[in-house]
Amino acid sequence: MKCRRCPGTAVIELRRHNAAFCKRCFSEVFVEQVRKAIRRFAMIGAGDRVLVAVSGGKDSLALWDVLLDLGYDVDGLYLGLGIGEYSDRSREVTASFAESRGAQLTVVDLAEEYGYDIPTAGRKGARSTCAVCGLSKRYVFNKAAVDGGYDVIATGHNLDDEAATLLGNTLRWKTEYIARQSPSLAAETGMVKKVKPLHRLSELETAAFAFLRGIDYVVDECPLVAGNTQLRHKEAMNAIEASSPGTKAEFFLGYLDRGKALFAREDDVELTPCGECGQPTTARYCAFCRARAQVLGERLGEGPPVVVEDRDVVASMSGEVMPIEIYGRAPA
Numbered sequence: 001m002k003c004r005r006c007p008g009t010a011v012i013e014l015r016r017h018n019a020a021f022c023k024r025c026f027s028e029v030f031v032e033q034v035r036k037a038i039r040r041f042a043m044i045g046a047g048d049r050v051l052v053a054v055s056g057g058k059d060s061l062a063l064w065d066v067l068l069d070l071g072y073d074v075d076g077l078y079l080g081l082g083i084g085e086y087s088d089r090s091r092e093v094t095a096s097f098a099e100s101r102g103a104q105l106t107v108v109d110l111a112e113e114y115g116y117d118i119p120t121a122g123r124k125g126a127r128s129t130c131a132v133c134g135l136s137k138r139y140v141f142n143k144a145a146v147d148g149g150y151d152v153i154a155t156g157h158n159l160d161d162e163a164a165t166l167l168g169n170t171l172r173w174k175t176e177y178i179a180r181q182s183p184s185l186a187a188e189t190g191m192v193k194k195v196k197p198l199h200r201l202s203e204l205e206t207a208a209f210a211f212l213r214g215i216d217y218v219v220d221e222c223p224l225v226a227g228n229t230q231l232r233h234k235e236a237m238n239a240i241e242a243s244s245p246g247t248k249a250e251f252f253l254g255y256l257d258r259g260k261a262l263f264a265r266e267d268d269v270e271l272t273p274c275g276e277c278g279q280p281t282t283a284r285y286c287a288f289c290r291a292r293a294q295v296l297g298e299r300l301g302e303g304p305p306v307v308v309e310d311r312d313v314v315a316s317m318s319g320e321v322m323p324i325e326i327y328g329r330a331p332a
């Protein structure tokens, strides 16, 4: 099979584009898609310092690789989740990538810094393992970016991730979360700007890019992924995509072009500093501090926990928001 762009032999066929590419042209197409995403959403400005959240997986390492090649001032942040051999291997792979590219990597260990790991939080906390893991990542990435003076946090969310999140929120008509889902979330008080430059590229395309670039990444899934709702939504999207190539891109990219404007976004949320850590929150204590206190058996403030429906900005990056508990006196 011939490459669509040059006389070379194709190494990858992209059914949704009805095209095949050789190694060099595919890499060019991949990078063009990243540039297009960055340009369209004004993700990174001149002179911005970027912190990329790296997990050791294909997406975040491919993203770091492309951003370095494009000449951005980009450092990496790895968060140790304490998930046994999976975390050990992820850390090794990330560190060796950083060394091979002469890039700056910061490592934060959840257990060392905050006193718990993800398997323990999943067992002891009220949230599912993946919910507390996502919450912890968003909190630590934002805090590290604020402390390090970064302008932008970049994450490796790809088209499959975004389409699955949109599907999940649409299935339950979580209109407020649908409205907030975006490849670029502007900075707010105490919250660093967050961007997803891979949102136009599928999981398969990112895996192919990482492979063709010779990037060593962790292939195994996290061993705690079994209860992950997003995984089920991804499987559903993949089943539709298999019989109708292009649906996934049409669903998410179509949402950005034509659907998003239909969902009003509430912008009048007032953020105040968390009473424990000072990070911005809509409640008295931020979701991270509440989850951490629950896992460690500590109490924040006085009085019994009160469960209310509320929105927490720290939990808004992926559009997943859950009921939160506010520690304090119950209203009379």
Ligand code: SF4
Pocket (backbone or CB within 6 Å): 118, 129, 130, 131, 133, 134, 222, 223, 224, 225, 228
């Ligand atoms: S699968 Fe769940 S526990 Fe594992 S890294 Fe992802 S969010 Fe965290």
Ligand SMILES: [Zn+2]
Pocket (backbone or CB within 6 Å): 003, 004, 005, 006, 007, 008, 021, 022, 023, 024, 025, 026
């Ligand atoms: Zn070619």
Ligand SMILES: [Zn+2]
Pocket (backbone or CB within 6 Å): 274, 275, 276, 277, 278, 279, 285, 286, 287, 288, 289, 290
């Ligand atoms: Zn807090």
